Amino acid sequence: MxxxxxxxxxxxxxxxxxxxxxxxxxxxxxxxxxxxxxxxxxxxxxxxxxxxxxxxxxxxxxxxxxxxxxxxxxxxxxxxxxxxxxxxxxxxxxxxxxxxxxxxxxxxxxxxxxxxxxxxxxxxxxxxxxxxxxxxxxxxxxxxxxxxxxxxxxxxxxxxxxxxxxxxxxxxxxxxxxxxxxxxxxxxxxxxxxxxxxxxxxxxxxxxxxxxxxxxxxxxxxxxxxxxxxxxxxYKVKFNPSNTCTKRHILSEASKIFDPLGFLAPVIVGVKILLQELWRKQIAWDEEVPDSLSQQWNSIRNELPIVESFAIPRIMLQKQRYWELHGFCDASLDAYAAVVYCRNVNSDKSTSVTLVAAKSKVAPLKVLSLPRLEFCGGLLLVRLVNKIKLSLQVPEVNVFCWTDSSSVLHWFWLAASPKKWSVFIGNRTSEILTSMPFKL
Known part of the structure; x- marks a missing residue:
């Protein structure tokens, strides 16, 4: 200056x-x-x-x-x-x-x-x-x-x-x-x-x-x-001691868990569901949350330090080997999620599988049927796979997407013309089929 x-x-x-x-x-x-x-x-x-x-x-x-x-x-x-x-x-x-x-x-x-x-x-x-x-x-x-x-x-x-x-x-x-x-x-x-x-x-x-x-x-x-x-x-988890349990406090503590690739998605999704419930009940920022939600948060908070014992291998794939991406999606009435693994084939024909990335989302406030939430999980998986391919700059890698939902497979099987479906299903079917070739 x-x-x-x-x-x-x-x-x-x-x-x-x-x-x-x-x-x-x-x-x-x-x-x-x-x-x-x-x-x-x-x-x-x-x-x-x-x-x-x-x-x-x-x-x-x-x-x-x-x-x-x-x-x-x-x-x-x-x-x-x-x-x-x-x-x-x-x-x-x-x-x-x-x-x-x-x-x-x-x-x-x-x-x-x-x-x-x-x-x-x-x-x-x-x-x-x-x-x-x-x-x-x-x-x-x-x-x-x-x-x-x-x-x-x-x-x-x-x-x-x-x-x-x-x-x-x-x-x-x-x-x-x-x-x-x-x-x-x-x-x-x-x-x-x-x-x-x-x-x-x-x-x-x-x-x-x-x-x-x-x-x-x-x-x-x-x-x-x-x-x-x-x-x-x-991971390291460090929370500040507090005698109060408010929406502001819970959101502040939850934001300290930084997980860019979603390795902790099964843990974080519970926090997301809890935060959505706080918004649904229209609880003010500095209002004490109900005992049931407070106990739920304390249970999650007490268990979170366990993640410090996790050790995630850094090397996920090696360019000189043959490898594939395998993605899975699933849903419940509370949330839906997608996860992608990398399957490496070694020179001696042995294989190894490592976690690449995961993503979870809570179900929308507007109630959807389970088949539709399963379908949202499929779209989330396709977007995650495309993001991974773009990030790794490997457009030609073999990709396999898996779901156990017969409803989702049924929509794909009859998806020659997405116009026959409702707007909700048609738009998502069109995006999936456009961005990723589909074979049953």
Whole structure:
């Protein structure tokens, strides 16, 4: 930031950002962070964020990035150091990022202007990711592999990518660091299950030291716990103690369970059903929930720490082997779900099956028959399979979808003309048959 010249302090338009410190004890680098509130109202009853355009999403979604991390023999993760602070804001806009500051309560307040992209402004994520996209476009010829990683394997400032050989992953890491360094951006907090790469990195660039690696310590990767030495994903569940049980409290606690690929779908669906029941009963945010629902929540909450014992193998499929996707769907009157597995055929003709992803949804408030809910499960499965194929970039993989619902199979069997069905069945049948070839 720079101090405002005294003769420009009264220039308008301008905006002053309220700010305060937050403390993150679990962070390995920045324990104290500054939060700027660009949503604070001014005397005109408007805020900066209300007048800013947010910008579109231009990076891959977290589902796709997490899913692709399962197909590499060697994985590496890292993040950009103070990403937003590496990107300049146009000079004509810096007066909208003013703050007041003083080093001591005994000093007079001084006026400053923030010169870089500021966390807390609505446009910050787009501006930062747009810079990475432009860097990838400008370097597509000189750094083709690193450019592709910038486009496909970054989620804001985090990268999670990999390769199938030691030499290639070391080369990828070197090229990626060099490309970002050319733009004045530092990649750090590297973690990998590739031992030669780990020991070649400087101490200040590693998230896990070789000692931590040998002790099977885990790190947080896009919300998941990853243990590089064992190469497995796991979960951590931490709830805050509370004597009250309200809808706000339940939703806040449930939101702490981050599960992008749906590995905990059988667990999470119970929470979804409970939350839907709270809405159905029109319980206010801070109203005590009925004893029956409170007991149901406490039962779920007491059992959730069991998921910390789960260990999910990271490597899901290997490109050099033959593999298939098998999906299953089912439904009840409360919810419906879909799950996809990968079946690998090894060189010795033996097979192995691993979980790829799952998704669950609660039944709509409008009561539907069980056959129709089964049909919704079939549509959910087809959409999940197509999302997996798109994320893994393997359009020609063999896919098998399974259901035990004779009603759903009957609708497909007579689906030569979806127009003969009701709008509900016809639209869903048409989408399924259009997006996926169907054979009984």
């Amino acid at each position: 720079e101090e405002n010249p005294s003769n420009e302090i009264k220039n308008s338009p301008n905006y002053y950002l309220p700010h305060h410190a937050i403390f993150k004890e679990y962070s390995s680098t920045t324990k104290i962070r500054v939060v700027f509130d660009a949503s604070a109202k001014t005397s005109s009853s408007n805020s900066l964020n209300e007048t800013l355009l947010v910008g579109p999403t231009i990076q891959r979604d977290i589902f796709s990035i997490c899913l692709r991390s399962h197909q590499h023999a060697y994985l590496m993760t890292g993040d950009i150091e103070k990403m937003y602070r590496q990107i300049w804001v146009a000079r004509k806009h810096i007066d909208f990022q003013r703050i007041v500051w003083r080093d001591s309560p005994n000093e007079q307040l001084k006026h400053f202007r923030l010169l870089t992209v500021t966390y807390g402004t609505a446009a910050a994520p787009f501006l930062a990711t747009r810079v990475l996209k432009q860097l990838a476009a400008d370097s597509s010829v000189t750094h083709p592999r690193a450019s592709k990683i910038l486009l496909e394997d970054f989620y804001v400032d985090d990268v999670i990518t990999g390769s199938d050989t030691i030499d290639e992953i070391i080369s990828l890491q070197t090229e990626l660091v060099g490309l970002l360094k050319s733009a004045g951006i530092n990649l750090r907090k590297w973690t990998t299950n590739c031992w030669p790469l780990l020991i070649s990195l400087p101490d200040d660039q590693r998230e896990l030291s070789p000692v931590d690696f040998e002790e099977s310590n885990s790190i947080k990767v896009l919300g998941l716990q990853w243990c590089p030495s064992k190469d497995v994903f796991s």
